[in-house]
Amino acid sequence: MPVISIDNLVKTFGTIRALDGLDLRVEAGEVHGFLGPNGAGKSTTIRVLLGLLRRDSGTAQVLGADPWRDAVRLHRRLAYVPGDVNLWPNLTGGEAIDLLGELRGGLDRRRRDELLERFDLDPTRKCRTYSKGNRQKVAIVAAFSSGVELYVLDEPTSGLDPLMEAVFQDEVRRIKQAGATVLLSSHVLAEVEALCDRVSIIREGRTVESGSLAELRHLTRTAVTVETARPVTGLETLPGVHDVREVDGRTHLEVEPAHLDELLGQLIRFGVRALTSTPPTLEQLFLRHYGDQHAAGSDQHGADGGRPAEASRAGVR
């Protein structure tokens, strides 16, 4: 049974349709990436999962229970790191961690102290004086020292430095190893690639893509550059081949992964001297879903164009 299961979820605020038939499935023990451009409805979905917002229609189940009706019982079994961490300004960080832990039903003191050390957080300072990153650390330490079954993390690392980001990734692996499930909303694609078993991409309140990273890659074109003994012809008529360009005797093109085989069959006849094939980067994948040119619809992923990759390749392997 999935840990989180959402079907056709709708939530409106006045005339704004924040969630418009969203689906999401998170299986037990997986780290699930939850992605989408700003305003796509990620935080709204998470608040529905926490029973803070009431859904207008559709179904939502968390750990087999209704998040609205069974909120309190569920909250004993999950920990939440909000996207925008706000704390009681006149409590110290240590007090806030203890309070959040205790209200959730207790925390592991040893883990708490260990995490404070690892995240290099001074628990004696008042929350009022913390930076955004430090407030986030408070919420992360409180969540990770709770030993629950499900972690709901809403852009938990947006204020952390790279060193802390590494510590965070370590800790997520540790709770995954302990058997917990994680829903991780994030814009840090390297983090998603490093941690997530599966991802769901949402846009304008709807799920546009869901699956493992390998599966998602499969739906996007591969960039191919080939140098041949004789000028290549007949590529335009091959199925799944796009954007053929000749530059300095080399042929650049993009091909849908399903048609790679036919492409190679054609190329061989012209005497291949050199060939590079670059699978789509994660970033390209997301840009395609985030970008405006995609507004036409979400069921033609394989067919429409990816953006030029040169500018956006850095940072993602």
Next chain:
Amino acid sequence: MTALTGTRRLARLVLRRDRVRLAIWILGTPLLGYALAGSVAGVYPDEAARQGYATTSASSLVARAFNGPIAGTDLGAVVVAETYVTLALIIALLSTFAVARHTRQDEETGRAELLGASVVGRYAPLTAALLVVVAANVLAAALLALAFAGAGLPLAGSVAAAAAVGGVGVAFTAIAAVTAQLSVTSRGANALAAAAVGLAFVLRAAGDVLGEQSADGTRVASAWPSWLSPLGWGNQVRAFEGERWWVLALPVALLVAGVTAAYALAERRDQGAGLVAPRRGPASATARLLSPAGLAWRMQRGTLLGWAVGVAVLGLSMGVAGDEVNAMIEQNPAAAEAINAMGGGANLIDAYLTAMLGLFALTIGAYVVQALLRVRGDESDGVLEAALATAVSRSRWLGTQVLAATVGALALLLLAGLSTGLGYGLVTGDPLGEAAALAGAALLRLPALLVVAGVVTALFGLLPRWSVVLSWTALLVFLLLGQLGAVLELPQAALNLSPYTHVPAVPAVDPAVLPLVLLAGVAAVFLAAGVAAFRHRDVPS
């Protein structure tokens, strides 16, 4: 770029953000003044009636303490006595809150940082806020002058009386400019400024109580403490009674001094910082903090302590002043009879003590509203979201806040009764007996405060976005019905809207159980509605 660059743009921003508040303030004050002046004219139509009123007001220490020193039998003087303190308190609090809102609150939320990084001088935000607030005071005073004149009062006196009210606003604008520099939080800045308003009230009351009654019995010359109070200055203008225009220079002088001090403080501190460096605290929470109730207590205790000090000081001084009421009965039987009639036929000192307890109950209502609205503040700040994502139910969370506010109100009521009784008993010889009796009488006000708590809770559950404005409005309406209902000759049905109307006037009359039970019942309905609505709505909304 100078330290004032960008002031004009920021002032426009302040106007845009506060257009509704400012409109209500600038139009509401004159309208209230107009209505009050008109009804005072109706109640005291002729010289004989005003003669009686003036004599009573000059003799009564209670009237002096709450209405200020009466300045003769002119209709204008009576209008001033009946309206000045109320209008001045309203405008003082509006001014202080507005200054804190546009200075310290912006720093606290980080908006000031965003603005400060643009082409905006160091003094520009403070200057913009002060310009708008002072302009609002001037405009409100100008309209108030027209309102008084329109109600048939002499023009010069109308202008003087309105300027006196506006001057109070200007004076507290200056004080708020300084308190906004001292405290790190806007809440703290408001608390400091509100404490200054309270101190000004007590100083003025003391000066007026200690003042001298004129030979003809219709005037009071205030003693020196009134001159220390910006609230007292307005009375010293003596509108309608040979206006002393030069007194109006005092608030202006205070404004200059306050602004200078605020600029000097702003120059010496970092953005977002106060004058006291932040301290460190414990690395772990104590067991007492680790529950909704423990947290509520922790969040509340500072506020409650401040209130307790204020209530105790006010109670003791009002109690001690009670003995002078006794002395007055002996000196002036006619005045005693008049007050006696106003106090509902009981003996004079009981009428006085009842009035004091009623006033405390109203004031502590402000504590209840302030304490309960923290939940809304937590919701807007996003803290509530984190708390409700833990294994604490919404009804438990809200119920704990209501309980904390109620326990705080109960403690303050007890303290009010004890300190008033103690003060009165110390001068009459039975401190413990009086303290016990008045503490008991004070507790009878609790059901009315429960209704206040109920109203705030219901508003928080049903109309969260409006809950702050509407809660304070409700309390203000209760205050106006209680203090001005009789002057305005409102029908009983209107007066009945206030829970305070239904509290038995103990010790002036014998306690009755039924109204208290009914009040508690109404409170329970409001509370249940509020909690139920909160359980079924979106958070945050």
